[in-house]
Amino acid sequence: MKILVWLAEGTWEACVDAARDLLDGQVTLLHVIDESLAAAIAAPPTALLGRGTPPATTDLLAAAQQALLDAGAARLGRPAARLPRHGRPEREVVAASADADVLVLARDGDRSRLGPRSLGHATRFVVDHAPCQVLLVWPDQPPALTTVPPPPPNGPAGR
Amino acid sequence: MSTAVAVALLLGVLAFAVARPWRLPEAAAAVPAAAVVVAAGLVPWPAAAHELALLGPTVGFLAAILVLAHLADAEGVFGYAGAAAARYSGGSPRRLLAIVFVIAAVVTAILSLDATVVLLTPVVFATASTIGARPKPHVYACTHLANSASLLLPVSNLTNLLALAATGLGFLTFAGLMALPWLAVIAVEYLIFRWFFADDLATPARRRTPAPVRAPRFALAVLAVTLAGFAASEPLGIHPAWVALAGALVLAGRRLLRRPAGLGGNGRSREVWSLLKAANPAFCAFVFALGIVVLAVSRSGFGALVDRLVPHHADLPGLLAMAALAAVLANLLNNLPATLMLVPPVAHSPGLVLAVLLGVNIGPNLTYVGSLATLLWRQVLHAHDHAPATGEFLRLGAVTVPACLVVAVAALWLGLRVFGMS
Numbered sequence: 001m002k003i004l005v006w007l008a009e010g011t012w013e014a015c016v017d018a019a020r021d022l023l024d025g026q027v028t029l030l031h032v033i034d035e036s037l038a039a040a041i042a043a044p045p046t047a048l049l050g051r052g053t054p055p056a057t058t059d060l061l062a063a064a065q066q067a068l069l070d071a072g073a074a075r076l077g078r079p080a081a082r083l084p085r086h087g088r089p090e091r092e093v094v095a096a097s098a099d100a101d102v103l104v105l106a107r108d109g110d111r112s113r114l115g116p117r118s119l120g121h122a123t124r125f126v127v128d129h130a131p132c133q134v135l136l137v138w139p140d141q142p143p144a145l146t147t148v149p150p151p152p153p154n155g156p157a158g159r
Numbered sequence: 160m161s162t163a164v165a166v167a168l169l170l171g172v173l174a175f176a177v178a179r180p181w182r183l184p185e186a187a188a189a190v191p192a193a194a195v196v197v198a199a200g201l202v203p204w205p206a207a208a209h210e211l212a213l214l215g216p217t218v219g220f221l222a223a224i225l226v227l228a229h230l231a232d233a234e235g236v237f238g239y240a241g242a243a244a245a246r247y248s249g250g251s252p253r254r255l256l257a258i259v260f261v262i263a264a265v266v267t268a269i270l271s272l273d274a275t276v277v278l279l280t281p282v283v284f285a286t287a288s289t290i291g292a293r294p295k296p297h298v299y300a301c302t303h304l305a306n307s308a309s310l311l312l313p314v315s316n317l318t319n320l321l322a323l324a325a326t327g328l329g330f331l332t333f334a335g336l337m338a339l340p341w342l343a344v345i346a347v348e349y350l351i352f353r354w355f356f357a358d359d360l361a362t363p364a365r366r367r368t369p370a371p372v373r374a375p376r377f378a379l380a381v382l383a384v385t386l387a388g389f390a391a392s393e394p395l396g397i398h399p400a401w402v403a404l405a406g407a408l409v410l411a412g413r414r415l416l417r418r419p420a421g422l423g424g425n426g427r428s429r430e431v432w433s434l435l436k437a438a439n440p441a442f443c444a445f446v447f448a449l450g451i452v453v454l455a456v457s458r459s460g461f462g463a464l465v466d467r468l469v470p471h472h473a474d475l476p477g478l479l480a481m482a483a484l485a486a487v488l489a490n491l492l493n494n495l496p497a498t499l500m501l502v503p504p505v506a507h508s509p510g511l512v513l514a515v516l517l518g519v520n521i522g523p524n525l526t527y528v529g530s531l532a533t534l535l536w537r538q539v540l541h542a543h544d545h546a547p548a549t550g551e552f553l554r555l556g557a558v559t560v561p562a563c564l565v566v567a568v569a570a571l572w573l574g575l576r577v578f579g580m581s
Binding site: 009034036039041061108109111112120121 | 252280281284285287288291292293294295298299302357358359361362363365550551552
């Protein structure tokens with residue numbers, strides 16, 4: 001089985017753990033440098049007109065990406081391919097999933113209000129469009145049963 | 160005819176500054192353009208000389224601040240700020256955002272927006288990576304606050320210095336009137352960032368204890384004394400540029416003296432060279448030349464048009480219209496020419512001048528890469544690069560800029576009444 005693991009800052013540990021403990025197969029670790037973040041760091045804002053160009057910071061992003069992929073590989077504890085990408089994260093992930101049997105990604109977004117809109121927009125896009133099976137993991141502990149709201153009074157459960 | 164020539168020269172100078180063919184400095188086009196303007200008689204020589212004399216202390220002040228920021232970085236002030244932010248965040252992306260807001264606002268106010276963009280932003284990215292947070296909200300906070308938090312002090316932004324030179328406003332009056340708008344804008348930006356980046360900020364906190372970094376006490380003390388000196392210099396009749404220069408000299412002197420003897424003169428000459436580079440003489444020349452070219456535009460028919468457009472009373476609608484006009488012009492051209500063009504017609508009214516600054520300082524967040532013109536030129540010139548992913552930034556700007564402008568104008572209006580200046 002070809003397993004693609006999308007590593008994103010803040011949630012990647014849970015994805016690596018899930019790939020290691022729940023799945024069996026050839027793992028590829030994917031990280032995407034967000035191009036809009038790269039642009040924000042690299043491009044001089046307007047107000048800097050006349051001050052030349054700020055020092056190139058693309059190396060900074062590439063080094064952080066490398067470090068994250070290394071940390072992922074170390075946590076996985078078995079051989080893994082690495083896929084460093086640069087672009088719009090949600091689109092890069094969907095494109096990279098074309099070769100995979102299963103994609104592992106973590107939920108992001110606000111977990112204090114669970115409901116239809118509690119997935120972050122990039123995660124939502126990938127879950128909707130990934131051309132393979134998707135394993136969606138909690139970045140920390142899964143929620144307790146008590147987070148389920150009471151059934152609406154006129155819903156099917158109330159009848 | 161002269162109007163067309165002056166406007167064409169200004170556009171050419173700005174286009175060159177954005178394109179920078181063969182990596183030439185911006186001054187390479189601006190200085191010849193200024194020479195043409197004077198030679199063609201668009202600006203008579205005495206007027207040009209007066210403009211240069213007016214800009215002199217301003218540009219010197221900015222150069223001193225640039226050197227001061229460079230030295231603060233070399234002494235580890237920014238690295239220390241990043242390490243402290245990582246520690247006090249407790250691994251929480253939300254708390255880190257609040258700390259980054261404070262640091263970026265203070266750095267921008269004291270060491271100018273250049274320091275925030277060039278020196279602080281990479282540190283903030285590294286800090287977010289250290290605690291395992293998604294870096295986007297924090298990096299965007301730096302780029303946004305570099306503009307919108309540059310309201311407080313005259314040194315925060317070159318636009319402020321240019322406006323200060325044209326009006327009789329003192330350092331302390333300026334800071335007093337701008338304090339409320341500054342705080343209001345930062346608060347609005349913070350609330351919008353919390354909402355806009357709720358997804359990225361919701362990733363769980365990972366408590367890591369980064370190694371403590373020793374505080375660069377000497378550099379921090381020099382910065383604090385310099386800041387106090389800005390406030391104290393005015394009653395003493397000393398231009399604050401001298402205070403900035405003194406602060407820079409103290410830091411530079413200590414660095415040179417502490418160079419290990421083994422490296423000898425070589426290490427020291429490299430140090431001096433890096434200081435000269437930090438002062439950015441090409442940029443200083445650019446500002447002088449831009450001042451002359453804009454003067455030509457202002458003296459032409461275009462200037463008369465601007466004169467008719469600007470409001471004449473510093474009441475609430477007048478301030479709002481002035482700030483909006485300045486924001487539009489800052490986005491059409493750039494904030495430097497917008498300031499040079501809009502300040503002289505309203506120089507009689509401190510309230511209107513400050514409203515111009517609200518517009519030219521907050522406004523650039525609307526299109527981020529600069530002005531609309533910058534965006535277009537960039538797209539034409541760098542078509543082979545990655546398509547600029549500006550959609551998200553434009554949306555963020557579209558939300559923050561109008562909200563910030565409105566609260567800032569309201570706060571300024573309030574301040575003017577408290578100070579009895581409206």
